[in-house]
Amino acid sequence: MRIGIVNDVPMVQELLRRIISKMSGHEVAWLASDGEEAIAKCSSDKPDLVLMDLIMPGINGVEATRRIMQESPCLIMVVTASVEANQGLAFDAISAGAIDVVKTPEAVMESESGPFQKKINNISRIIGNGNVAADGRSNGKTGIKTRHDEVPSKDAxxxxxxxxxxxxxxxxxxxxxxxxxxxxxxxxxxxxxxxxxxxxxxxxxxxxxxxxxxxxxxxxxxxxxxxxxxxxxxxxxxxxxxxxxxxxxxxxxxxxxxxxxxxxxxxxxxxxxxxxxxxxxxxxxxxxxxxxxxxxxxxxxxxxxxxxxxxxxxxxxxxxxxxxxxxxxxxxxxxxxxxxx
The missing domain is CATH 3.40.50.180 (Methylesterase CheB, C-terminal domain)
Structure with missing residues:
Protein backbone atom coordinates (compact mmCIF):
# COMPACT_ATOMS: atom_id res chain seq x y z
CA MET A 1 0.00 0.00 0.00
CA ARG A 2 1.00 3.61 -0.52
CA ILE A 3 0.73 5.27 2.89
CA GLY A 4 0.56 8.95 3.80
CA ILE A 5 1.89 10.02 7.22
CA VAL A 6 0.40 13.02 9.04
CA ASN A 7 2.20 14.13 12.21
CA ASP A 8 3.58 17.44 13.44
CA VAL A 9 6.50 15.87 15.34
CA PRO A 10 9.48 15.21 13.00
CA MET A 11 10.79 12.42 15.24
CA VAL A 12 7.48 10.56 15.04
CA GLN A 13 7.24 11.15 11.28
CA GLU A 14 10.67 9.59 10.85
CA LEU A 15 9.81 6.67 13.16
CA LEU A 16 6.68 5.83 11.18
CA ARG A 17 8.51 6.29 7.86
CA ARG A 18 11.26 3.88 8.87
CA ILE A 19 8.81 1.27 10.17
CA ILE A 20 6.77 1.35 6.97
CA SER A 21 9.90 1.18 4.82
CA LYS A 22 10.79 -2.11 6.54
CA MET A 23 7.34 -3.63 5.99
CA SER A 24 6.95 -5.79 2.90
CA GLY A 25 4.43 -4.50 0.38
CA HIS A 26 4.15 -0.96 1.77
CA GLU A 27 5.75 2.39 0.94
CA VAL A 28 5.47 5.96 2.14
CA ALA A 29 3.57 8.11 -0.36
CA TRP A 30 4.18 11.43 1.39
CA LEU A 31 4.63 13.21 4.73
CA ALA A 32 2.45 16.02 6.10
CA SER A 33 3.01 18.11 9.23
CA ASP A 34 -0.56 19.30 9.84
CA GLY A 35 -4.15 18.74 8.86
CA GLU A 36 -4.24 21.41 6.16
CA GLU A 37 -1.25 19.89 4.38
CA ALA A 38 -2.78 16.41 4.66
CA ILE A 39 -6.04 17.58 3.07
CA ALA A 40 -4.13 19.12 0.16
CA LYS A 41 -1.95 16.05 -0.38
CA CYS A 42 -4.91 13.68 -0.32
CA SER A 43 -6.52 15.83 -2.99
CA SER A 44 -3.46 15.83 -5.28
CA ASP A 45 -2.04 12.37 -4.52
CA LYS A 46 -4.55 10.10 -2.81
CA PRO A 47 -2.81 7.22 -0.99
CA ASP A 48 -4.22 3.82 -0.08
CA LEU A 49 -4.05 4.67 3.63
CA VAL A 50 -3.44 7.77 5.76
CA LEU A 51 -1.88 7.53 9.22
CA MET A 52 -3.45 10.48 11.02
CA ASP A 53 -2.22 12.16 14.19
CA LEU A 54 -4.91 13.65 16.42
CA ILE A 55 -3.41 16.68 18.11
CA MET A 56 -1.75 19.11 15.70
CA PRO A 57 -1.59 22.90 15.32
CA GLY A 58 -4.28 24.44 13.13
CA ILE A 59 -6.59 21.77 11.77
CA ASN A 60 -6.47 18.76 14.10
CA GLY A 61 -6.78 15.12 13.10
CA VAL A 62 -10.53 14.95 13.62
CA GLU A 63 -11.31 17.90 11.34
CA ALA A 64 -8.72 16.73 8.80
CA THR A 65 -10.37 13.31 8.74
CA ARG A 66 -13.79 14.87 8.26
CA ARG A 67 -12.55 17.10 5.42
CA ILE A 68 -10.68 14.32 3.65
CA MET A 69 -13.70 12.01 3.80
CA GLN A 70 -15.84 14.76 2.29
CA GLU A 71 -13.41 15.94 -0.38
CA SER A 72 -11.07 13.02 -1.24
CA PRO A 73 -12.33 9.90 0.55
CA CYS A 74 -9.66 7.38 1.45
CA LEU A 75 -8.81 5.03 4.31
CA ILE A 76 -7.62 6.76 7.48
CA MET A 77 -6.18 5.15 10.60
CA VAL A 78 -5.54 7.33 13.63
CA VAL A 79 -2.08 6.93 15.22
CA THR A 80 -1.83 8.54 18.64
CA ALA A 81 0.63 8.52 21.55
CA SER A 82 -2.09 7.52 24.02
CA VAL A 83 -5.36 5.95 22.93
CA GLU A 84 -6.75 6.13 26.45
CA ALA A 85 -5.87 9.80 27.05
CA ASN A 86 -7.22 10.82 23.63
CA GLN A 87 -10.23 8.51 23.55
CA GLY A 88 -12.73 11.33 23.04
CA LEU A 89 -10.89 12.69 20.02
CA ALA A 90 -10.24 9.18 18.73
CA PHE A 91 -13.93 8.40 18.83
CA ASP A 92 -14.72 11.70 17.09
CA ALA A 93 -12.28 10.69 14.33
CA ILE A 94 -13.97 7.29 13.95
CA SER A 95 -17.33 9.06 13.76
CA ALA A 96 -15.85 11.28 11.04
CA GLY A 97 -14.79 8.26 9.00
CA ALA A 98 -11.51 6.87 10.37
CA ILE A 99 -11.43 3.08 10.23
CA ASP A 100 -9.33 2.40 13.33
CA VAL A 101 -7.11 3.82 16.07
CA VAL A 102 -3.73 2.52 17.20
CA LYS A 103 -1.03 3.60 19.64
CA THR A 104 2.12 5.08 18.14
CA PRO A 105 4.77 2.32 18.03
CA GLU A 106 7.71 2.86 20.34
CA ALA A 107 10.59 1.70 18.16
CA VAL A 108 11.55 0.86 14.59
CA MET A 109 12.52 -2.66 15.63
CA GLU A 110 9.10 -3.43 17.10
CA SER A 111 7.98 -6.91 16.06
CA GLU A 112 6.08 -7.35 12.80
CA SER A 113 3.34 -8.77 15.01
CA GLY A 114 3.03 -5.54 16.98
CA PRO A 115 -0.40 -3.82 17.05
CA PHE A 116 0.66 -1.08 14.61
CA GLN A 117 2.05 -3.45 11.98
CA LYS A 118 -0.79 -5.96 12.43
CA LYS A 119 -3.44 -3.34 11.79
CA ILE A 120 -1.71 -2.04 8.65
CA ASN A 121 -1.27 -5.56 7.27
CA ASN A 122 -4.88 -6.40 8.09
CA ILE A 123 -6.10 -3.36 6.14
CA SER A 124 -3.88 -4.42 3.24
CA ARG A 125 -5.34 -7.93 3.24
CA ILE A 126 -8.89 -6.58 3.26
CA ILE A 127 -8.15 -4.29 0.32
CA GLY A 128 -6.35 -7.00 -1.61
CA ASN A 129 -8.29 -10.13 -0.82
CA GLY A 130 -11.89 -9.01 -0.32
CA ASN A 131 -14.07 -10.90 2.08
CA VAL A 132 -13.65 -14.32 3.59
CA ALA A 133 -16.78 -16.46 3.61
CA ALA A 134 -18.32 -16.94 7.05
CA ASP A 135 -21.18 -19.31 7.86
CA GLY A 136 -21.85 -17.75 11.26
CA ARG A 137 -22.42 -21.07 13.01
CA SER A 138 -22.37 -20.96 16.76
CA ASN A 139 -20.59 -23.91 18.35
CA GLY A 140 -21.06 -23.22 22.01
CA LYS A 141 -23.84 -23.18 24.57
CA THR A 142 -24.19 -19.92 26.38
CA GLY A 143 -26.14 -21.20 29.36
CA ILE A 144 -26.55 -17.60 30.53
CA LYS A 145 -29.85 -16.11 31.63
CA THR A 146 -30.45 -12.46 30.93
CA ARG A 147 -33.31 -10.07 31.42
CA HIS A 148 -34.25 -10.81 27.80
CA ASP A 149 -35.29 -14.38 28.53
CA GLU A 150 -38.51 -14.47 26.55
CA VAL A 151 -38.21 -16.58 23.40
CA PRO A 152 -39.01 -14.38 20.36
CA SER A 153 -42.23 -15.36 18.59
CA LYS A 154 -42.35 -16.45 14.97
CA ASP A 155 -43.91 -13.08 14.17
CA ALA A 156 -41.03 -11.13 15.75
Whole structure:
Protein backbone atom coordinates (compact mmCIF):
# COMPACT_ATOMS: atom_id res chain seq x y z
CA MET A 1 0.00 0.00 0.00
CA ARG A 2 1.00 3.61 -0.52
CA ILE A 3 0.73 5.27 2.89
CA GLY A 4 0.56 8.95 3.80
CA ILE A 5 1.89 10.02 7.22
CA VAL A 6 0.40 13.02 9.04
CA ASN A 7 2.20 14.13 12.21
CA ASP A 8 3.58 17.44 13.44
CA VAL A 9 6.50 15.87 15.34
CA PRO A 10 9.48 15.21 13.00
CA MET A 11 10.79 12.42 15.24
CA VAL A 12 7.48 10.56 15.04
CA GLN A 13 7.24 11.15 11.28
CA GLU A 14 10.67 9.59 10.85
CA LEU A 15 9.81 6.67 13.16
CA LEU A 16 6.68 5.83 11.18
CA ARG A 17 8.51 6.29 7.86
CA ARG A 18 11.26 3.88 8.87
CA ILE A 19 8.81 1.27 10.17
CA ILE A 20 6.77 1.35 6.97
CA SER A 21 9.90 1.18 4.82
CA LYS A 22 10.79 -2.11 6.54
CA MET A 23 7.34 -3.63 5.99
CA SER A 24 6.95 -5.79 2.90
CA GLY A 25 4.43 -4.50 0.38
CA HIS A 26 4.15 -0.96 1.77
CA GLU A 27 5.75 2.39 0.94
CA VAL A 28 5.47 5.96 2.14
CA ALA A 29 3.57 8.11 -0.36
CA TRP A 30 4.18 11.43 1.39
CA LEU A 31 4.63 13.21 4.73
CA ALA A 32 2.45 16.02 6.10
CA SER A 33 3.01 18.11 9.23
CA ASP A 34 -0.56 19.30 9.84
CA GLY A 35 -4.15 18.74 8.86
CA GLU A 36 -4.24 21.41 6.16
CA GLU A 37 -1.25 19.89 4.38
CA ALA A 38 -2.78 16.41 4.66
CA ILE A 39 -6.04 17.58 3.07
CA ALA A 40 -4.13 19.12 0.16
CA LYS A 41 -1.95 16.05 -0.38
CA CYS A 42 -4.91 13.68 -0.32
CA SER A 43 -6.52 15.83 -2.99
CA SER A 44 -3.46 15.83 -5.28
CA ASP A 45 -2.04 12.37 -4.52
CA LYS A 46 -4.55 10.10 -2.81
CA PRO A 47 -2.81 7.22 -0.99
CA ASP A 48 -4.22 3.82 -0.08
CA LEU A 49 -4.05 4.67 3.63
CA VAL A 50 -3.44 7.77 5.76
CA LEU A 51 -1.88 7.53 9.22
CA MET A 52 -3.45 10.48 11.02
CA ASP A 53 -2.22 12.16 14.19
CA LEU A 54 -4.91 13.65 16.42
CA ILE A 55 -3.41 16.68 18.11
CA MET A 56 -1.75 19.11 15.70
CA PRO A 57 -1.59 22.90 15.32
CA GLY A 58 -4.28 24.44 13.13
CA ILE A 59 -6.59 21.77 11.77
CA ASN A 60 -6.47 18.76 14.10
CA GLY A 61 -6.78 15.12 13.10
CA VAL A 62 -10.53 14.95 13.62
CA GLU A 63 -11.31 17.90 11.34
CA ALA A 64 -8.72 16.73 8.80
CA THR A 65 -10.37 13.31 8.74
CA ARG A 66 -13.79 14.87 8.26
CA ARG A 67 -12.55 17.10 5.42
CA ILE A 68 -10.68 14.32 3.65
CA MET A 69 -13.70 12.01 3.80
CA GLN A 70 -15.84 14.76 2.29
CA GLU A 71 -13.41 15.94 -0.38
CA SER A 72 -11.07 13.02 -1.24
CA PRO A 73 -12.33 9.90 0.55
CA CYS A 74 -9.66 7.38 1.45
CA LEU A 75 -8.81 5.03 4.31
CA ILE A 76 -7.62 6.76 7.48
CA MET A 77 -6.18 5.15 10.60
CA VAL A 78 -5.54 7.33 13.63
CA VAL A 79 -2.08 6.93 15.22
CA THR A 80 -1.83 8.54 18.64
CA ALA A 81 0.63 8.52 21.55
CA SER A 82 -2.09 7.52 24.02
CA VAL A 83 -5.36 5.95 22.93
CA GLU A 84 -6.75 6.13 26.45
CA ALA A 85 -5.87 9.80 27.05
CA ASN A 86 -7.22 10.82 23.63
CA GLN A 87 -10.23 8.51 23.55
CA GLY A 88 -12.73 11.33 23.04
CA LEU A 89 -10.89 12.69 20.02
CA ALA A 90 -10.24 9.18 18.73
CA PHE A 91 -13.93 8.40 18.83
CA ASP A 92 -14.72 11.70 17.09
CA ALA A 93 -12.28 10.69 14.33
CA ILE A 94 -13.97 7.29 13.95
CA SER A 95 -17.33 9.06 13.76
CA ALA A 96 -15.85 11.28 11.04
CA GLY A 97 -14.79 8.26 9.00
CA ALA A 98 -11.51 6.87 10.37
CA ILE A 99 -11.43 3.08 10.23
CA ASP A 100 -9.33 2.40 13.33
CA VAL A 101 -7.11 3.82 16.07
CA VAL A 102 -3.73 2.52 17.20
CA LYS A 103 -1.03 3.60 19.64
CA THR A 104 2.12 5.08 18.14
CA PRO A 105 4.77 2.32 18.03
CA GLU A 106 7.71 2.86 20.34
CA ALA A 107 10.59 1.70 18.16
CA VAL A 108 11.55 0.86 14.59
CA MET A 109 12.52 -2.66 15.63
CA GLU A 110 9.10 -3.43 17.10
CA SER A 111 7.98 -6.91 16.06
CA GLU A 112 6.08 -7.35 12.80
CA SER A 113 3.34 -8.77 15.01
CA GLY A 114 3.03 -5.54 16.98
CA PRO A 115 -0.40 -3.82 17.05
CA PHE A 116 0.66 -1.08 14.61
CA GLN A 117 2.05 -3.45 11.98
CA LYS A 118 -0.79 -5.96 12.43
CA LYS A 119 -3.44 -3.34 11.79
CA ILE A 120 -1.71 -2.04 8.65
CA ASN A 121 -1.27 -5.56 7.27
CA ASN A 122 -4.88 -6.40 8.09
CA ILE A 123 -6.10 -3.36 6.14
CA SER A 124 -3.88 -4.42 3.24
CA ARG A 125 -5.34 -7.93 3.24
CA ILE A 126 -8.89 -6.58 3.26
CA ILE A 127 -8.15 -4.29 0.32
CA GLY A 128 -6.35 -7.00 -1.61
CA ASN A 129 -8.29 -10.13 -0.82
CA GLY A 130 -11.89 -9.01 -0.32
CA ASN A 131 -14.07 -10.90 2.08
CA VAL A 132 -13.65 -14.32 3.59
CA ALA A 133 -16.78 -16.46 3.61
CA ALA A 134 -18.32 -16.94 7.05
CA ASP A 135 -21.18 -19.31 7.86
CA GLY A 136 -21.85 -17.75 11.26
CA ARG A 137 -22.42 -21.07 13.01
CA SER A 138 -22.37 -20.96 16.76
CA ASN A 139 -20.59 -23.91 18.35
CA GLY A 140 -21.06 -23.22 22.01
CA LYS A 141 -23.84 -23.18 24.57
CA THR A 142 -24.19 -19.92 26.38
CA GLY A 143 -26.14 -21.20 29.36
CA ILE A 144 -26.55 -17.60 30.53
CA LYS A 145 -29.85 -16.11 31.63
CA THR A 146 -30.45 -12.46 30.93
CA ARG A 147 -33.31 -10.07 31.42
CA HIS A 148 -34.25 -10.81 27.80
CA ASP A 149 -35.29 -14.38 28.53
CA GLU A 150 -38.51 -14.47 26.55
CA VAL A 151 -38.21 -16.58 23.40
CA PRO A 152 -39.01 -14.38 20.36
CA SER A 153 -42.23 -15.36 18.59
CA LYS A 154 -42.35 -16.45 14.97
CA ASP A 155 -43.91 -13.08 14.17
CA ALA A 156 -41.03 -11.13 15.75
CA UNK A 157 -38.91 -8.97 13.48
CA UNK A 158 -35.16 -8.50 13.77
CA UNK A 159 -33.26 -5.91 11.73
CA UNK A 160 -29.53 -6.43 11.24
CA UNK A 161 -27.42 -3.47 10.16
CA UNK A 162 -23.78 -3.71 9.10
CA UNK A 163 -21.33 -0.90 8.38
CA UNK A 164 -17.66 0.07 8.37
CA UNK A 165 -15.91 3.22 7.12
CA UNK A 166 -18.25 6.18 7.55
CA UNK A 167 -20.66 3.90 9.38
CA UNK A 168 -21.29 5.75 12.66
CA UNK A 169 -22.68 8.86 10.99
CA UNK A 170 -24.70 6.76 8.53
CA UNK A 171 -26.13 4.65 11.36
CA UNK A 172 -27.35 7.70 13.24
CA UNK A 173 -28.92 9.06 10.05
CA UNK A 174 -30.91 5.84 9.71
CA UNK A 175 -31.74 5.19 13.36
CA UNK A 176 -32.82 8.74 14.26
CA UNK A 177 -35.84 8.33 11.97
CA UNK A 178 -37.16 5.40 14.02
CA UNK A 179 -39.75 6.23 16.71
CA UNK A 180 -39.45 5.22 20.36
CA UNK A 181 -42.34 2.80 19.73
CA UNK A 182 -40.49 0.98 16.93
CA UNK A 183 -41.80 -2.61 16.99
CA UNK A 184 -38.67 -4.51 15.89
CA UNK A 185 -35.34 -5.41 17.48
CA UNK A 186 -32.22 -3.95 15.86
CA UNK A 187 -28.67 -5.30 15.95
CA UNK A 188 -25.73 -3.23 14.74
CA UNK A 189 -22.39 -4.73 13.67
CA UNK A 190 -19.66 -2.20 12.88
CA UNK A 191 -15.95 -2.73 12.20
CA UNK A 192 -14.76 -0.96 15.32
CA UNK A 193 -12.28 -2.08 17.93
CA UNK A 194 -13.88 -3.30 21.15
CA UNK A 195 -12.09 -0.50 22.99
CA UNK A 196 -14.39 2.02 21.30
CA UNK A 197 -17.62 0.03 21.21
CA UNK A 198 -18.95 1.33 24.58
CA UNK A 199 -18.30 4.95 23.63
CA UNK A 200 -19.88 4.52 20.22
CA UNK A 201 -22.98 2.91 21.71
CA UNK A 202 -23.30 5.73 24.24
CA UNK A 203 -22.77 8.38 21.54
CA UNK A 204 -25.39 6.79 19.31
CA UNK A 205 -27.87 6.47 22.16
CA UNK A 206 -27.67 10.21 22.79
CA UNK A 207 -28.84 10.99 19.26
CA UNK A 208 -31.71 8.59 18.59
CA UNK A 209 -35.09 7.78 20.14
CA UNK A 210 -34.35 4.15 21.01
CA UNK A 211 -32.21 2.78 23.86
CA UNK A 212 -28.79 1.46 22.81
CA UNK A 213 -26.64 -1.03 24.68
CA UNK A 214 -23.86 -3.51 24.03
CA UNK A 215 -24.88 -7.08 23.22
CA UNK A 216 -24.29 -9.39 26.18
CA UNK A 217 -23.38 -13.05 25.75
CA UNK A 218 -26.56 -15.17 25.91
CA UNK A 219 -28.92 -12.23 25.45
CA UNK A 220 -31.99 -12.44 23.24
CA UNK A 221 -33.28 -9.76 20.85
CA UNK A 222 -35.94 -7.44 22.22
CA UNK A 223 -38.23 -5.17 20.22
CA UNK A 224 -37.61 -1.45 20.54
CA UNK A 225 -33.91 -1.71 21.42
CA UNK A 226 -30.69 -1.24 19.46
CA UNK A 227 -28.05 -3.82 20.36
CA UNK A 228 -24.44 -3.08 19.45
CA UNK A 229 -21.77 -5.77 18.89
CA UNK A 230 -19.29 -5.30 21.72
CA UNK A 231 -16.13 -7.31 21.10
CA UNK A 232 -13.49 -8.16 18.48
CA UNK A 233 -15.01 -11.62 18.22
CA UNK A 234 -17.82 -12.29 15.78
CA UNK A 235 -21.40 -11.84 16.96
CA UNK A 236 -23.83 -14.57 15.86
CA UNK A 237 -27.34 -15.69 16.75
CA UNK A 238 -27.47 -19.35 17.76
CA UNK A 239 -30.35 -21.82 17.36
CA UNK A 240 -31.57 -20.99 20.87
CA UNK A 241 -32.29 -17.45 19.59
CA UNK A 242 -29.51 -16.11 21.79
CA UNK A 243 -26.49 -14.01 20.89
CA UNK A 244 -23.07 -15.61 21.08
CA UNK A 245 -19.55 -14.30 20.56
CA UNK A 246 -17.17 -16.60 18.71
CA UNK A 247 -13.63 -16.45 17.32
CA UNK A 248 -14.71 -18.53 14.33
CA UNK A 249 -14.00 -18.04 11.50
CA UNK A 250 -10.51 -17.10 12.71
CA UNK A 251 -9.32 -16.38 9.15
CA UNK A 252 -11.85 -13.57 8.69
CA UNK A 253 -10.02 -10.23 8.75
CA UNK A 254 -13.15 -8.22 9.48
CA UNK A 255 -13.90 -8.15 13.20
CA UNK A 256 -16.67 -8.31 14.15
CA UNK A 257 -17.87 -9.70 10.81
CA UNK A 258 -21.15 -8.56 9.29
CA UNK A 259 -21.20 -11.70 7.13
CA UNK A 260 -20.97 -13.92 10.20
CA UNK A 261 -23.95 -12.20 11.81
CA UNK A 262 -26.16 -12.01 8.72
CA UNK A 263 -25.44 -15.65 7.88
CA UNK A 264 -26.33 -16.75 11.40
CA UNK A 265 -29.69 -14.97 11.08
CA UNK A 266 -30.45 -16.81 7.85
CA UNK A 267 -29.51 -20.07 9.57
CA UNK A 268 -31.22 -19.65 12.94
CA UNK A 269 -33.71 -16.77 13.20
CA UNK A 270 -37.33 -17.98 13.36
CA UNK A 271 -39.15 -14.73 12.77
CA UNK A 272 -39.09 -12.10 10.03
CA UNK A 273 -35.92 -10.13 9.35
CA UNK A 274 -34.43 -7.27 7.35
CA UNK A 275 -30.77 -6.91 6.45
CA UNK A 276 -29.19 -3.49 5.85
CA UNK A 277 -25.67 -2.92 4.54
CA UNK A 278 -24.27 0.59 4.85
CA UNK A 279 -21.09 2.36 3.76
CA UNK A 280 -17.78 0.61 4.32
CA UNK A 281 -14.50 -0.69 2.96
CA UNK A 282 -14.21 -4.17 1.50
CA UNK A 283 -16.85 -6.83 0.88
CA UNK A 284 -17.96 -7.87 4.35
CA UNK A 285 -21.70 -8.40 4.61
CA UNK A 286 -22.41 -9.04 0.94
CA UNK A 287 -22.55 -12.84 1.15
CA UNK A 288 -24.48 -12.78 4.40
CA UNK A 289 -26.96 -10.30 2.95
CA UNK A 290 -27.46 -12.62 -0.01
CA UNK A 291 -28.20 -15.47 2.38
CA UNK A 292 -30.89 -13.32 3.98
CA UNK A 293 -32.38 -12.48 0.59
CA UNK A 294 -32.43 -16.15 -0.38
CA UNK A 295 -34.34 -16.75 2.86
CA UNK A 296 -37.08 -14.48 1.51
CA UNK A 297 -36.33 -11.43 3.64
CA UNK A 298 -36.03 -7.80 2.63
CA UNK A 299 -32.41 -6.75 2.10
CA UNK A 300 -31.23 -3.17 1.58
CA UNK A 301 -27.89 -1.74 0.44
CA UNK A 302 -26.95 1.93 0.63
CA UNK A 303 -26.49 3.58 -2.76
CA UNK A 304 -23.18 4.84 -4.12
CA UNK A 305 -23.94 8.56 -4.03
CA UNK A 306 -24.70 8.65 -0.30
CA UNK A 307 -21.90 6.24 0.76
CA UNK A 308 -18.66 7.58 2.22
CA UNK A 309 -16.92 4.44 0.89
CA UNK A 310 -18.87 2.41 -1.67
CA UNK A 311 -17.28 -0.94 -0.94
CA UNK A 312 -19.55 -3.20 1.11
CA UNK A 313 -22.83 -2.00 -0.49
CA UNK A 314 -21.27 -2.24 -3.95
CA UNK A 315 -20.21 -5.84 -3.30
CA UNK A 316 -23.79 -6.64 -2.26
CA UNK A 317 -25.22 -5.00 -5.36
CA UNK A 318 -22.80 -6.85 -7.64
CA UNK A 319 -23.89 -10.30 -6.41
CA UNK A 320 -27.59 -9.49 -6.31
CA UNK A 321 -27.79 -9.55 -2.53
CA UNK A 322 -29.93 -6.41 -2.18
CA UNK A 323 -33.65 -6.37 -2.88
CA UNK A 324 -33.48 -2.57 -2.70
CA UNK A 325 -30.62 -0.09 -3.20
CA UNK A 326 -31.57 3.14 -1.44
CA UNK A 327 -30.05 6.52 -0.58
CA UNK A 328 -29.26 6.89 3.10
CA UNK A 329 -32.20 9.17 3.89
CA UNK A 330 -34.70 6.64 2.48
CA UNK A 331 -33.54 3.63 4.50
CA UNK A 332 -35.01 4.64 7.87
CA UNK A 333 -38.50 5.39 6.47
CA UNK A 334 -38.41 2.06 4.61
CA UNK A 335 -37.67 0.23 7.87
CA UNK A 336 -40.56 2.01 9.60
CA UNK A 337 -42.94 1.15 6.76
CA UNK A 338 -41.90 -2.51 6.68
CA UNK A 339 -41.89 -2.99 10.47
CA UNK A 340 -45.41 -1.62 10.85
CA UNK A 341 -46.96 -3.92 8.26
Missing amino acids: MLIGIGASTGGPAALVEVLKTLPASFPAALVVVVHVDEEFAPGMAEWMGGQINLPVHLVREGERPKAGEVLFAATNEHLVLNHHQRFHYTAEPVECHYRPSVDAFFSSLALNWRGDAIGVLLTGMGRDGAKGLKSMREHGWLTIAQDEESSAIYGMPKAAAMIGAAVKILPLDKIGPELVRKARK
